[in-house]
Amino acid sequence: MTRRVxxxxxxxxxxxxxxxxxxxxxxxxxxxxxxHPYGDRAVRASLQQHTANxxxxxxxxxxxxxxxxxxxxxxxxxxxxLVLLRQTRGEKRVAPETARVPGVLRRYGxxxxxxxxxxxxxxxxxxxxxxxxxxxxxxxxxxxxxxLYIAVDYPALERFRRLGVYELADGAGEAAYVLLGAAGLIxxxxxxxxxxxxxxxxxxxxxxxxxxxNAAVGVEVTSAVVVLLAHFLGQALELEEDGGxxxxxxxxxxxxxxx
Numbered sequence: 001m002t003r004r005v006x007x008x009x010x011x012x013x014x015x016x017x018x019x020x021x022x023x024x025x026x027x028x029x030x031x032x033x034x035x036h037p038y039g040d041r042a043v044r045a046s047l048q049q050h051t052a053n054x055x056x057x058x059x060x061x062x063x064x065x066x067x068x069x070x071x072x073x074x075x076x077x078x079x080x081x082l083v084l085l086r087q088t089r090g091e092k093r094v095a096p097e098t099a100r101v102p103g104v105l106r107r108y109g110x111x112x113x114x115x116x117x118x119x120x121x122x123x124x125x126x127x128x129x130x131x132x133x134x135x136x137x138x139x140x141x142x143x144x145x146x147x148l149y150i151a152v153d154y155p156a157l158e159r160f161r162r163l164g165v166y167e168l169a170d171g172a173g174e175a176a177y178v179l180l181g182a183a184g185l186i187x188x189x190x191x192x193x194x195x196x197x198x199x200x201x202x203x204x205x206x207x208x209x210x211x212x213x214n215a216a217v218g219v220e221v222t223s224a225v226v227v228l229l230a231h232f233l234g235q236a237l238e239l240e241e242d243g244g245x246x247x248x249x250x251x252x253x254x255x256x257x258x259x
Contacts, residue, residue, distance in 0.1 A: 050198040051207040052129045059133065060213040064192040068177055071217055075174045078224045085231045096154050096237040109151020116144035124218035128207040134214045138221025145226055154237060163230050166223040173220025180212055 029036050046057030059067045087093065101109075120140030127133030149157040184193030196212075199205040 047201075049194055049208060049210070050201045051210050052202045053127065053131065053133075055131070056128045056133050056210055056214060057207070060128075060210045060217075061194045061207070064181070064194075064209075064213060067213070067217070068181070068192070071174060071177055071220055074224050075170065075220065078170055078227050081228055081231050085235050092240065094240055098153050098155065101151060101153065106151050109147050113144055113147040113151070116147060117141060120144055120222075124215060125204065125211075127214040127218075128210045129202060129204070134217030134219075135221050138218045139225055141218070141222045142225035142229070146229060149233070154233070157233075161226060161230065163227065166226045166230075169219055170223035170227055173216050173218075173223060176216035176219070177213055180209060180216060183209060 042058050042062060043054050045062055046052075046054040049057060049061055051057035051061060120137045120143075123132035123137030123140060124134055125137075127137065145161060146157065148160055181192035184190050184195050187193070187195035189195050192209075192213075194208040194210065196208040198208045204211065
């Protein structure tokens, strides 16, 4: 295929997308209008399913299958990071130097760690009741763990962070979401359908499968962020090029060129 043909195909595709986008925009509700068909239906459905937070109802009930895809993207990113940032033959691990942290930062960092951890767990547990949920709370919990690195030092973070446990929890959170979807099939409905008892409105046990799926996402996101940061920090602080191997490779290369 010539360059001219590829450009024509690209132009046709762009024009088609632009026409569809323009047609869709003409049917949107007026800006600032108080009536929105999708918003009204989403709120109505969340109330029927006893989920006080309409956003969580959309994420974990009305379009729970889409959320499974989003969670799977993060899970695949962790797997890709593990493969790309693995220790190679020409690298070796070194113990990072202990940094000197100012006393004020050390005190306030230790103070904020349990506070941030509790806030993250609260956001995850109350995702079906108030703004937040597994995605937001999971990031907060993972951030609280890394306050050890900021307020103390890297060895303290390594002692507290058992990487193997978080890697297992990452897979467990992904598997829990997939398996919870089978509850709908067992009940004779669709995959990821909300078929569990809905409970009392505006309580922790309300929403049917919503709090369970939300918790599964919280576990997966927390573990995924910890694992990702662990490998990024390890690549930056622990791994360095093996000087001996590098010099040997250079000598071999010079020998081949000389021959």
